[in-house]
Amino acid sequence: MNKPSELPPELTTAIPTPQPQVGISRVHEAAHLHVSGEAIYTDDIPEAHGTLHAALGLSPIAHGTLVSIDLDLLRRQPGVVAVLTAADIPGENNCGPLLHDDPILADGELRYVGQPVYAIIATDRELARRAAALARQAIVSTPLPAVLTARDAHAIGQYVVPPMHLTRGEPQAALAAAPHRLDGEWAVGGQEQFYLEGQISVALPQENQAVLVHCSTQHPSEMQQLVSHAMGWASHQVTVQCRRMGGGFGGKESQSALFACVAALAATRLRRPVKLRVDRDDDFLITGRRHGFDYRWSVGFDDDGRILAADIDLISNCGHSADLSAPVMTRALCHFDNAYWLPHVSMHGYCARTNTQSNTAFRGFGGPQGALAIELILDGIARRLGLDPLTVRQRNFYRDGQDITPYGQQVEDNQIGRLTDQLVRTSDYHARRAEIAAFNAASPVLKRGLALTPVKFGISFNVVHLNQAGALVHVYTDGSVLVNHGGTEMGQGLNTKVAQVVAHELGVPAAMVRATATDTSKVANTSATAASTGSDLNGKAAQDAARKIRQRLTPLAARLLDCAQDDVVFEGGEVRDAGAGTGTAGRTIGFKALVAQAYLARIQLWSDGFYATPGLHWDRAKLQGKPFFYFAYGASVAEVLVDTLTGESRVLRADVLHDVGQSLNPALDIGQVEGAFVQGQGWMTSEELVWHPQSGLLMTHAPSTYKIPTANDMPRDFRVALYDAPNRADSIHRSKAVGEPPLLLPFSVLLAIKDAVAACGPSRCDPPLRAPATPEAVLDAVEAVQATRAT
Amino acid sequence: MSSPRPLRFVHQGRVQSVTGLPPTTTVLQYLREHARCAGTKEGCAEGDCGACTVLVGELDADGDALALRNVNACIQLLPMLDGKALLTVEDLGDSTDLNPVQQALVDCHGSQCGFCTPGFAMTMQAIYERHQADGTRPTRQDLADDLAGNLCRCTGYRPILDAGERMFDAPIRLLDRGPIVDALRELQHDAPLHYEAPSRAGTPQRVFAPRSLDDFAALREAMPQARVVAGATDVGLWVNKQQRELGDVILTGRVEELRRIDTTTVTGSDRASERVTLRIGAAVPLEEAWAALTAHVPALRELWLRFASPPVRHAGTLGGNIANGSPIGDGPPALIALGARIVLRRGATQRTLPLEDFYLDYMKNALQPGEFVEALEVPSPPPGTRLRGYKIAKRYDSDISAVCAVLSLRLEDGVVRDARFAFGGMAAIVKRAAKAESAVTGRAWDEAAQAAAARALDEDFRPLTDLRASAGYRQRVAANLVRRFWLETRANAPIAAEAGSVWQAVNLRRSVA
Incomplete structure (x- = not known):
């Protein structure tokens, strides 16, 4: 047995102060950069020499046939280098995430006021915008009747995806038998994300038919895919990076794609860096937002306000294309129950196609629109019965024996x-x-x-396969740690939480761990940072990566500390023998010293990590x-x-x-x-x-x-x-x-x-x-x- | 005519000299695209979100002290900076050496996505500097009011207000004003600005900033086609959003006489008949103008705090608000209800007219070519006057009114002797409700009188439906505001302001506390 005097100089026997890394209120990893203006957003990246600027010419009408575009008029405007239209897209003219029904630039049909029809590429942004603003003169079109509200679209059966139906029990019979019945109609408006940083992409052409896109996006992998499809390329020709967003809230999940595609298309065609940063008004006019919903319901209830049966139509205003409207409606249907037991229920989801912006993800993703309906209904029941609405809510809560959701999950x-x-x-x-x-x-x-x-x-x-994540953790020979994962930072503190998880796993101070920009060339095939799952998925993946490194270091540590592997603890920047009652208990070696030794011993100091949420299954048809x-x-x-x-x-x-x-x-x-x-x-x-x-x-x-x-x-x-x-x-x-x-x-x-x-x-x-x-x-x-x- | 010279202003501790940039270059464009200071962000380019908040410093009239105002860089035109100092987030601490404002924001978790944060830091620095100079601390209500021009979509504001309190707990660390003051004194020797550069469209464009009223008047008369620009809080949008060309520009901001507020007192036979008249120069910033108006007529306080936002009130001017002539500007209803007169000048010729006669039709006013607004004269309300200012909008702060009503009555022995009901948002111009006024004049101020006035509003106005409100709502709420006015001013058991308005109930109570 080693005596203390025989310990290598980096070993000590001091008991470290426990330093928990999770469960504590660490400040946002970039807070000091936010407050000093040093945090770099996409528009702050120093512009590469020769950068051109893009602006989009927007449809002046809600619906019509695109007859022609006066390209000569646009090309002779000051500063204009190129004008791109749908005809210039070498691959697929689509930026829709699920269905391929969302043109990057209008082709043949104009579908809403604000739809991008052409892209001006000019020597500076203002000149590009001035030329783009000539849309009314440049676009020749034949107007067609427009459908502007979800109700009107529903009335004529105009949808972006087929209606969805979810039924449990015998709602019509239970409604007929219920002592009380309430029929209602109601509507809730949509909501603009209003991320403070507007949509932006900067594309830089790379050697050998490739492009690097800096994009403010919640979904770099999808941007990579859609850009490669638009170019007619393979995914490995496109790299997408995002260090941070100035807010996303769902608005940069799918709808960052149009801007990424246009910037990438222009950059590759012109062999020049191209930046597309849209003005706030254009951001509002081009992109969609939270779906407004119309409802029509019938509910039956007893004297105590307990719901016996519910039948509800949910009609969402999807805008001109599907975008994420189908999963948004699915989540709405899966949240109509909110916290309540609905013994007999039928729900009918209609995704109405209108000549407006294509609505998309926004924090809650249909869940709020589903749950809001039942809250209105319960409030109405309580008022009808003269009861406190709280009492009625509590009586309807899920409870033992009444704890299966309409979609079959306990x-x-x-x-x-x-x-x-x-x-x-x-x-x-x-x-x-x-x-x-x-x-x-x-x-x-x-x-x-x-x-x-x-x-x-x-x-x-709500789609099982999306519940996966990857991470990459590097430990450098000086003991500093770099973590990269597939999630994106939009202010929610995901990088802070993931760094905490990694610091905890490796037992090092948080200051030793740094998170880097999300990059499709580091972690591949990632899911959007969405559905609240950022920390759940990426935290687990990063934990997996860090744990693998720790497991590789443990045998070496046990050897150096001369203790059992089970007794090795990583904590407070040190690695300690935590075995009770043995002669070596309390001996420590610094994490940095251990890592240095591991490098010499040719132990892999970096690792990937992966996580897939267990136990999920979903039948999309039923x-x-x-x-x-x-x-x-x-x-x-x-x-x-x-x-x-x-x-x-x-x-x-x-x-x-x-x-x-x-x-x-x-x-x-x-x-x-x-x-x-x-x-x-x-x-x-x-x-x-x-x-x-x-x-x-x-x-x-x-x-x-x-x-x-x-x-x-x-x-x-x-x-x-x-x-x-x-x-x-x-x-x-x-x-x-x-x-x-x-x-x-x-x-x-x-x-x-x-x-x-x-x-x-x-x-x-x-x-x-x-x-x-x-x-x-x-x-x-x-x-x-x-x-x-x-x- | 003077010869052109560069724009000269203080930035990053030294005098910057700018030539060649289009005269409509915004301060934000200058910062981000020319000075490579990317800390200041663009959120909306229309002065509504505050992400681009910077501080503009000017020497006071004595040339001693430095006044710092937080403004929106996105709608300040660069020539307006001439002779002034520009401070940005880069002038606070860097990320390894945070100042008390920044450290408090970090410690209180006041940033999430961080994009709005430099703007918040700058507004909070302005708050910090002001209160440290005065030896005071803001209440949470003061902080919320001062931050009304800064939008945050992430935090819900609680931690930012916490930071606004906590920043005063650290050892004091103020901005270093000495070098800025020295540099500004140097700039005082510069000739009045005459700047020339190609416009965005490539044609020659000139900007003048005369320093005396006579010079201004002469220039205006000589250049009737030129665009007079005061705070650019509206003109900035023409440039950013509509890409409008302004042509030659004459700035009002450096004319000393136009930036004065004068008070004249006419003493009558007794104290009660003493009348004070405020004379507010056309280039007085809105914040100072409203402060003076509210000191004059305390009932206007709500309108002051809800008029645009602090950065817009610091940049914009009352004269600009009046001359702009928006049918929903909140300044004209107050001034018309107070019986204000507008002073117009062309060359050496001055004329005054009642403000309500200045507005002719939608965006049309009585200004003749070469003429400009010199001042507003606002008499104090005569004894017996009851006056209230009401604003209805979807949001409390920084929102354009659906309806703005400033209602004034002079009562003698319970009988209405004079009524002035001025409404914004109800017609193509800000307008008095003549039928409603005559419905109450000469009769007791009782429930029947207010009901008659409310009914008469249907004849006075035919409001429009737009994105802010429907015609029907405007009509009903206008009538209800007359009713609220009666409830608050009736002789018998008037209700307190905080029992009749949610704004009064929440804000004023908290302010006083």
Whole structure:
């Protein structure tokens, strides 16, 4: 046995201070770069010599035949180097992610106001934009009748994909037999992502028929594929990189492709670097957003408000092409149940094709539109019965024996009842309900309202094969660690969490671990950073890679420390013999020293990692299976103040309790919860999209006309807490995904406004409040219930 | 006429001299594309998101102290910087040496995607500098109001407001003003600006920035076709969004006389009859103009705080707002309700007219060729006046009104002697509701009177439906605002402001607390 004196000089016997790397509120890995302006976004990459700039000429009409483009007019504009049209695309003219129905540049048919028809490539951006803006003169077209609303498209059976139907039990018979029945129609508007950094791609031609594209995208692999298809190339000719996005929210999942394809096409044709950064107005006019939904429902319920049967049509406004509308509708159908047991149910999803922007992913991906419907329905049932809506919700919660979703997945580890009970207590719900009633009785103009809404959100891509991820971890001989994975950083702190996981696995301080730009040449065939799965998938893959390296280092460490391999612990930048009661216990060697020795011993110090979520299966035709690895839960209580003379409202207080399992990083998770809450509140209140009813022009196409929340709109009193319970599923360190579920929390804001409006009418009135609840929508609802009181 | 010279301003600690760039180059374009300072971001290029927030420094009238204002670089034209200092996120700490504002943002998790963050840091630096100079600290409400021009889509703002409080806890570290002041003093010796360069379209374009009112008037008269530009908060959009050519430009911003607020007091037989008149120069920034108006008439405070956003109020001017003549500008309703007069000048000739007579039709006003707006004269409300300013929009901050109403009554013994009901958003121009006013004049201010006024609004206005509101909503809410006005000003049991408006209930209560 070695004596301490015989230890190599790098070995010590000091007991390291435990330094947990997960479960702590580490700041965002780039925070110091954000605040100093040093963080590099795509537009900040120094422009390569000779960079040209692209701008897109947009369709001035909603529907028509493209007769011709006056290319001579465009080519003679100052600074114009080239004009590209559909005819210049050597490969496939498509940037649609699933169906091939989404032209990069219009070919033959004009489908919406704002559709890119040609690309101007010019010596500077402003000259490119000036030439692009001549679209009205340059585009010769024959107008055709346009369909501008989902209702109109549904009426004529015009869809982007065939209707979807999901039925359980005997809903029609149960409806007929139910003691009470409620029939309703309702609609919720869409929502613009409003990432602060607009869409952008920079393409640099490379040697031997290849291109490098810097793209602000959530899905580099798909950008690579679509660019290669457009070029008629193989994937290995295209490299896509993204260090970070200035926000994505789903808007850069599929719809970054058009810009990537145009930039790559122009760069390869002209053998010059080409940058395509669109103006904010064009970004609004070209790209789609959250689908607005129309609903029509019939529900049957008993005297206690328990739903016995539900039949619902969900009609989404998809715009001119399929994009991701089919999976968005699938997720809507899989979230109509939200947290509730629906014994007999039939759901019918219609993806309406209209002559507007093609709608796409946005945080929640249809889940919010599905769950919002049942929340409206339950609120209506409660008002009909004169019950507190909270009571009706609680009576309908999933519970033992009533825990199979309409799509056949069992709700295991159901937390919603306990979580809600806790929030009811901590928010003082019942006392405040009484206090608000007293306030309203004494307040002629202003009314307060209160509502609690729960969230149950399925985590995983609804398409099984997408639930995979890869990572690459390099340990350099100085002990520093570089991690690369297939996920993208859009502000959510994914790189921070993944670096924490790797640091934890290797037992090194977080400062030793650096994450790099997402790059299709490093990790191949990745899925989009979407569906809240970023940390779940990439964290596991990176953990796998780091663990492999640790496992390779362990035998060497055991040899150097002269202990059993099982006793080797990596912690605090050191590697220690943690064996109890042996003579070598407590001996350590620095991680850096161990790595240096490993290199000399020719041990592989880098590794790939891979993860595939286990146990998922999904029958897309029958809409049955186990699409989700687990559910995330949450609930919120909102209290609002409504002006009954103007319809203005403000959120006075919001209490949130949200389930992130065992948090990897509580500060980042709270950031996601709060950010999603305020974003969802915007959708429910001030963010209104208005298309011109005749021309089909989107009139709310910039922040001057489309109003996302400001600092003054966040709840005045905002109390956010994490629900403390480890994930029962074997997720990364028992955490839960957090990106999307909290977007549903501010349904409570909408329903609290509805509650306040109800205080203006007779008891049991059910205010016809639209969403978003703009002042006009609220005043309309106030006047409607006042009218019922008067009659 | 003077000879052309380069643009000269202070940036990155030294005087920069610019020639050859088109006169409509924005400050943001200059930073990102010419000075290679990429920290300042473009989010919207229309002054609504704040990602491009920078600080513009000017010496005060005495030439001693440096005033720093946060503005949107995307809608500042570069020639407007002449003689001033430009500070950007690169002038704060670098990533290895963060200053208290930056460190607080990091510590409070105030950035997520980080794209809006440099803009927030700059606005917060302006807040920090101001409060440190005054020895004060902002409330959370103050912070939210000051940050109304900075949009964040990620955080939900809570951690940013936390950072706004925490930045005052660290040892003080202010911007180093000495070198900037020295450099600005050097620039004071420059001749008034005459800049010439090819426009974006390649044709010659000139920019003048006279320093005296007489020079300005003479130039304006000599160049009636030239575009007068004040804060460019609207003109910047013509350039960025419509690619409009401006032709020759005359800037108002350096004319000292146009930047003054003067107060004249006319003393009557007793204190009650004392009348104060504010004379606000056309180039006074909106922020200062509203501060003066609100000191004059406290009921206008809500309109002040909800008028555009701080960066726009720092850049834009009241004269520009008036001359621009938007049918929904929130300045004219307040001024018309107060009985303001507009002072116009051409060459040496001055004329004044009631502001409501200035507006002729949609985007048409009474300005003659070569004439310009010199000032607004705003009398204090006579004794017995009840006045309220209301703004209705989808969002509280930085939103264009669906309806703006400034309602004023003079009561004598409970009887309405004079009514001035000015509305924006209800017609092609900001307009008084003549029928509603006469419906209440000469009668008791009671429920029947307000109902008569509300009914008369249907004859006064035929509003339009647009993306902000329907015609029906505008009509109903205008009537309801008259009702709110009555509830708040009636003799018998008037309701408190915080019982009649959600904005008052939330913001004012919090401000006072």
